Amino acid sequence: MKNYFITATDTDAGKTHFARAFIRALVLSNQKVAAYKPISAGCYWQGKQLINEDARLLLAEVNCDQTINQVNPIAFEAPIAPHIAAQNKHIKLSVADCVIGYQLVEQSGADIIVTEGAGGWRLPLGNNQFLSSFAIKTNQDVILVINMKLGCLNHALLTYEAIKNDQLNCVGWVANCQQPMSYLTDNINELMALLPAPLLATFVENESIESAAKKINLSLLPQ
Numbered sequence: 001m002k003n004y005f006i007t008a009t010d011t012d013a014g015k016t017h018f019a020r021a022f023i024r025a026l027v028l029s030n031q032k033v034a035a036y037k038p039i040s041a042g043c044y045w046q047g048k049q050l051i052n053e054d055a056r057l058l059l060a061e062v063n064c065d066q067t068i069n070q071v072n073p074i075a076f077e078a079p080i081a082p083h084i085a086a087q088n089k090h091i092k093l094s095v096a097d098c099v100i101g102y103q104l105v106e107q108s109g110a111d112i113i114v115t116e117g118a119g120g121w122r123l124p125l126g127n128n129q130f131l132s133s134f135a136i137k138t139n140q141d142v143i144l145v146i147n148m149k150l151g152c153l154n155h156a157l158l159t160y161e162a163i164k165n166d167q168l169n170c171v172g173w174v175a176n177c178q179q180p181m182s183y184l185t186d187n188i189n190e191l192m193a194l195l196p197a198p199l200l201a202t203f204v205e206n207e208s209i210e211s212a213a214k215k216i217n218l219s220l221l222p223q
């Protein structure tokens, strides 16, 4: 079984966009894929259930029998830092609970589990715990989505360094071009020179999931 943890330079950088395309590409290459979004903040009510849009979109791509609750067991309505949303509800977030949810996803019989983080790499859970510790505990291969905008070089390099210091492999990165950027090619070239991991795909503005999936070079991932 393989597992990938999708992180990013920031919130709204394109983690879900990439994860949807990645799952689609893996399913097209005949893998059994499950998704996991341990913690979400920013949800809507459907009847008595809180639904996170990321989890709904990921669930729509997988080919294992999963429920939305299995994909996203911990959900908060407010679109704020999850540890604050949890505090407001008198709930304690923990790495251990994220691992328990992951173990349930493992029972889906997937060859590959794709986990989407929340925010960036060092997302606080409160009580001095971080979502990155969940990725460490479950020994995930990390994929870094970079929102190509001014300032991303520093964010990308620091994130890469943190992943490496946490002794995990950043197995690839994605250039997500959501908005026009001056000297885009030069910025991508600088990242190619400085990040010791392969560029898996470059997504353009308004890239469809179908098109994005075709661009991901799965052969660059460790076999």
Ligand SMILES: Nc1ncnc2c1ncn2[C@@H]1O[C@H](COP(=O)(O)OP(=O)(O)OP(=O)(O)O)[C@@H](O)[C@H]1O
Residues within 6 Å of the ligand: 008, 010, 011, 012, 013, 014, 015, 016, 017, 018, 054, 117, 118, 119, 176, 177, 178, 203, 204, 205, 206, 207, 208
């Ligand atoms: N290359 C792209 N082409 C088209 N739409 C994009 C692209 N990248 C991101 N988006 C859109 O931008 C928004 C933010 O992207 P996305 O939701 O993937 O970010 P995220 O990192 O998952 O954010 P969060 O931290 O909230 O989970 C979404 O509406 C998404 O559909």
Ligand SMILES: C[C@H](N)[C@H](N)CCCCCC(=O)O
Residues within 6 Å of the ligand: 011, 012, 040, 041, 042, 078, 079, 080, 081, 082, 118, 119, 120, 122, 123, 124
């Ligand atoms: C609401 C947002 N879209 C995400 N779900 C949560 C992002 C938390 C970021 C926390 C931080 O690092 O400041």
Ligand SMILES: [Mg+2]
Residues within 6 Å of the ligand: 015, 016, 017, 054, 116
């Ligand atoms: Mg997301």
